[in-house]
Amino acid sequence: MPGHDGADSGSFRAGARSGGPGGADSGSFRSGGPGGEAGFEPDEPVQPEGGLRGAGAELRRKLRTQRRLRVGALSALAAVVLLVLPAFLGVRAMTSDPVFASLDALDVPSWAAQKAEDQSSGNRWCFLNCRFRERIAESERPPKETAQAYTTALSGAGWREWQVAECPETDISPEEGAYSCWRRDELTLDLYVSLPGCAVDQIAAGAVPAEGTAEEAAPKECVGSTVSIKVQNTITDLRGKKETNPGPVGVTPDPVLPTDDPLLEPTPEAS
Numbered sequence: 001m002p003g004h005d006g007a008d009s010g011s012f013r014a015g016a017r018s019g020g021p022g023g024a025d026s027g028s029f030r031s032g033g034p035g036g037e038a039g040f041e042p043d044e045p046v047q048p049e050g051g052l053r054g055a056g057a058e059l060r061r062k063l064r065t066q067r068r069l070r071v072g073a074l075s076a077l078a079a080v081v082l083l084v085l086p087a088f089l090g091v092r093a094m095t096s097d098p099v100f101a102s103l104d105a106l107d108v109p110s111w112a113a114q115k116a117e118d119q120s121s122g123n124r125w126c127f128l129n130c131r132f133r134e135r136i137a138e139s140e141r142p143p144k145e146t147a148q149a150y151t152t153a154l155s156g157a158g159w160r161e162w163q164v165a166e167c168p169e170t171d172i173s174p175e176e177g178a179y180s181c182w183r184r185d186e187l188t189l190d191l192y193v194s195l196p197g198c199a200v201d202q203i204a205a206g207a208v209p210a211e212g213t214a215e216e217a218a219p220k221e222c223v224g225s226t227v228s229i230k231v232q233n234t235i236t237d238l239r240g241k242k243e244t245n246p247g248p249v250g251v252t253p254d255p256v257l258p259t260d261d262p263l264l265e266p267t268p269e270a271s
Contacts, residue, residue: 106153111140130233143225147178147193159184164240188237190230198222
C-alpha cells in the first residue's frame with residue numbers, strides 16, 4: 001500500500017536504554033529507507049574510561065605535590081634565616097675582633113706593617129676584665145719615617161692624638177723612637193715605634209769582640225724599626241682621671257693616759 005510504503009521509506013527512531021547500571025548507552029535506531037541501511041546511532045559520543053575525571057585527579061595530585069614542595073622550601077629557608085644565619089654571625093663575632101680589623105684597615109704602607117702578631121686578653125663586653133689588645137709589627141724603614149706613616153693613617157681613620165700625663169710613662173729620647181697616645185670613641189691607643197730588635201741586641205751586647213779574637217767584631221747591618229700598638233677601653237685607662245677613692249685609712253694610735261692621775265699611783269701597803 002502507498003501509505004505503508006511511505007512509512008517504510010521514512011526513518012523511525014526508537015530510544016533504547018537498558019535499565020540499571022552497566023546498561024548500554026542510550027541511542028536511536030534508524031530504519032533503512034530506499035538505498036539506506038538500518039543502524040544504531042548513539043545520542044552522545046562515548047567517552048573512554050578514565051577520561052576527564054582521570055585527568056582531573058592527576059592534575060590535583062600534581063598540584064598537591066607542588067604545594068608540598070613549596071612549603072618544604074619555605075620551611076628550609078625560614079630555618080636558615082632564623083637559626084643558621086644568627087649562629088654563623090655569632091660565631092664570627094666571637095672569633096673575630098673589630099679592633100684588629102680596624103688596625104688591618106689602616107692606610108699604612110706595606111713596608112710599615114710586616115710580620116704583624118696580635119695578642120689579646122679579657123673580653124669585649126668588659127665582663128670582669130675588659131679586652132686589652134696588642135699588635136707587634138716590623139717596619140723596613142727608620143722609626144721617624146714609620147711613626148709619621150702611622151700618625152697620618154690614624155688621623156685619617158678618625159683617631160685623635162691624646163695629650164695626657166704618663167704618655168709615655170718614662171721619657172723616650174728621639175734616638176730611641178717615638179711614642180704617642182690616641183683616642184677614638186670608647187678606646188685609647190698607644191703607638192710606640194722603636195729601634196728594631198737587632199739594634200737592641202747590638203746595644204745590649206755592646207759590640208763585644210768574640211772570645212779569643214784580637215779585633216772587635218763589626219756589627220751587622222741593622223735597619224728598620226719595631227711597631228707596638230696597644231688598645232684598651234677608656235674605662236680601664238686611668239690616665240688623666242682624678243683619683244676619687246680615699247687613700248688607705250691609718251692605724252688609730254693607742255690612747256695616752258695622763259701621768260698626774262691619782263688613780264695611777266700605787267696603793268700604799270698596810271703597816
